[in-house]
Amino acid sequence: MTYCPFKRDNFHVIDETAGLYYVYSPGSITIERFENMANNIKRPNGTEDVLPKDVHKWYTIEKIARETAESYGFSEIRIPTFESTDLYMRSVGETTDVVQKEMYTVMAKETKFTLRPEGTAGTIRAMLQNGLLNEAMPQRVFYILSCFRHERPQAGRLREFHQFGIEMAGSSSPCADAEVISLAKTILEHLGIRNIELYINSIGCPDCRAKYHEALREFFGARRDELCETCRTRLEKNPMRILDCKSPVCSEIGKNAPIILDYLCDDCREHFEKLQSYLKTLGIEFRINPKIVRGLDYYTKTVFEFVTTEIGAQGTVCGGGRYDGLIEELGGQKTPALGFAMGIERLLLVMDKQGCDYLTPKKCDIYFAAMGDAALEKAMMLCKELREFGYRAEYDVVGRGLKAQMKYANKIGAEFTMVIGDNELNDGAAKLKEMESGKETLIRLDDKFSNNFDAIFIDKMLDSLDEAEAVKVFETAAQEYVHEHGHDCNCGCKEDGCNG
Numbered sequence: 001m002t003y004c005p006f007k008r009d010n011f012h013v014i015d016e017t018a019g020l021y022y023v024y025s026p027g028s029i030t031i032e033r034f035e036n037m038a039n040n041i042k043r044p045n046g047t048e049d050v051l052p053k054d055v056h057k058w059y060t061i062e063k064i065a066r067e068t069a070e071s072y073g074f075s076e077i078r079i080p081t082f083e084s085t086d087l088y089m090r091s092v093g094e095t096t097d098v099v100q101k102e103m104y105t106v107m108a109k110e111t112k113f114t115l116r117p118e119g120t121a122g123t124i125r126a127m128l129q130n131g132l133l134n135e136a137m138p139q140r141v142f143y144i145l146s147c148f149r150h151e152r153p154q155a156g157r158l159r160e161f162h163q164f165g166i167e168m169a170g171s172s173s174p175c176a177d178a179e180v181i182s183l184a185k186t187i188l189e190h191l192g193i194r195n196i197e198l199y200i201n202s203i204g205c206p207d208c209r210a211k212y213h214e215a216l217r218e219f220f221g222a223r224r225d226e227l228c229e230t231c232r233t234r235l236e237k238n239p240m241r242i243l244d245c246k247s248p249v250c251s252e253i254g255k256n257a258p259i260i261l262d263y264l265c266d267d268c269r270e271h272f273e274k275l276q277s278y279l280k281t282l283g284i285e286f287r288i289n290p291k292i293v294r295g296l297d298y299y300t301k302t303v304f305e306f307v308t309t310e311i312g313a314q315g316t317v318c319g320g321g322r323y324d325g326l327i328e329e330l331g332g333q334k335t336p337a338l339g340f341a342m343g344i345e346r347l348l349l350v351m352d353k354q355g356c357d358y359l360t361p362k363k364c365d366i367y368f369a370a371m372g373d374a375a376l377e378k379a380m381m382l383c384k385e386l387r388e389f390g391y392r393a394e395y396d397v398v399g400r401g402l403k404a405q406m407k408y409a410n411k412i413g414a415e416f417t418m419v420i421g422d423n424e425l426n427d428g429a430a431k432l433k434e435m436e437s438g439k440e441t442l443i444r445l446d447d448k449f450s451n452n453f454d455a456i457f458i459d460k461m462l463d464s465l466d467e468a469e470a471v472k473v474f475e476t477a478a479q480e481y482v483h484e485h486g487h488d489c490n491c492g493c494k495e496d497g498c499n500g
Contacts, residue, residue: 014474015472034307038053044159044160045153045432046153046158046159047158047159048345052265055361056359056361056362059359060142060191060357060358060359061344061347061348062164062344064191064360065144065164065342066144066164067186068183068187069166072186074140074168075140076142076143076144077114077123077126077141077142077143078143078145079119079122079126079143080116080122081115081146082113082114082116083113083114083121083122084112084113085105085400087111087121087125087330088116088117088121090330091120091430092117092118092298093241093298099119101230102117103115103117103149103151104150107332107359116145116147116148117147118147118163118341119145119147119163119341120167120323120326120341122224123141123339124167124169124327125330126308127139127167127169128330128331133333133335137170138170138176139167139168139169140168142166142167143164143165143166144163144344145162145163145165146162147160147162147163148160148161149161156311156338156343156345156349161225162341163341163343163344164187164341164342164344165339165341165342166180166340167337167339168180168337169335169336169337170335170337172336172337174271174272174274174275175274175278176336176338177275177278177302178279178281178284180320180339180340181198181200181279181304181320182284183340183342184320184340185198185284188306188317188318190348191356193308193347193350193351193356194354195308195310195316196306196307197306197307198284198286198287198304198305199286199287199289199292199305200275200276200288200289200292200302200303200304201290201291201292201302201303201304202261202269202271202300202303203260203292203293203300203321203419204264204265204268204300205265205268205301206325207329208260208263208264208265208268209260209263209371212240212258212260213239213240214298215258216240216243216258217236219258220257221235224255226253227249227250227253228245228250230245230246230247231250231328239497240293241293242257243257243291247381250316259290261290271301271302272302276466278370286304292305298323298325299321299330300321300323300324300330300414301321302321302322303319303320303321304319304320304340305321306318309352311346311349311350311353313340316343317342317343317346318340318341318342318343318468319340320339320340320341320444323338323339324336324337362392363392363414364409364412364413365391365414365415365416365430366386366392366414366415366417366418366453367393367395367408367409367412367416367418368382368383368394368395368396368410368419368420369402369405369418369419369420370378370395370396370405370419370421371419371420371421372421372422374425375420375421375422375424375425376395378425378445379395379420381393381473382449382450385449385450386450389450389453389454391453394412394414402419409435410435415434415435415436415457415460416433416435416453416456417432418430418431418432418443419433420445424445425445428444428445428446429442429444430442430445432453432456434460
């Protein structure tokens, strides 16, 4: 008899076929089929599952990033998960690690497409194709999406990862650079992240980079035989990519390479100096790092990174810059543009390490324990009404007994519970129990139930706050109401400044 991984009392193996075990229980005609655990399908290497207990962390980042971007005038855009491979070849660059080593490319019949390795190229393609660049400039968009790169998985570096990113098209002014950097910094501040440093650099325009490339070819050419095979190819096509190589040998050689700042043309130098001036005006601290080149070929002039030392080697939590030639490269009119992307997984690593606050996970507001069919139908109707009020309400859908239902309510952290049976239906009222304190309140099961529950719930919430917190809650609620419904005061003036 073959070993069965499913050890259960009174169960015996009676057959094994293709890794599947068939077992029976004495006294039962039921035959159950179990899969061999060794053959279970698992998630692909380099990916992560986001479980319900952690979703509130993601929602915190997405909500803060989205609302902050909107306050800067950005609107959300959504793009396909895959694009024509040629899009990334033309934009990201044939000599980059992303294109040479990391893209997931698929041939489906006669169509070749690639899962997006980053968000900028697809977003610019969408803006071009849908005529956004013919509208008022600058165009400002943001996105939250997943990206795919075939890299060696490690902390902060996954094969499927998620980004929040923004793109601004239509301004060549360095004040736009400062605006974008300010947005990134504000998001990080609103997330409560500390000890983040901003590094900036300018990698010039095609004109001044041509001279810089000559200097790099001369420098690396003297040590050509020591470079990795990939970088020997890059030496002729795009020597700046050697500075971004992950090989320890190439990185060590590159430490003494010429720096781009010594080769900037007058226009690029003036742009970089004005950016520094604007950042100082905004009170944004920065350090110049001439080694920043970013990993994608479309960047020009300004590049920047927000870096932390608290999550190991993968410390860049936000990176971006200007790409004035990308839109023209993809078939549009010459249009300056810039943007950035933040890695959500890396932000989570930093926030967890620093003990940053997340939005409170949503729990069950009220659980109805029903005894009997009539009580169950009543619980269903009350849940329906409360959900329309915005409450998270549940009732038993499994057929548990009362004790098991209350145990379940406790496990899911229900704020309130209510037991409904024949007596409660006959009386037209039931006791609402506050689980934390054990306090019970008799409440009518009539058409005013939801209003009465609403009042009790709000009283409980306010009792848990001090006066300042309570005032803040009311102010926030008032702002949200005005945002949704417009100003509507008692005096009827409909002016935002009115205190009526």
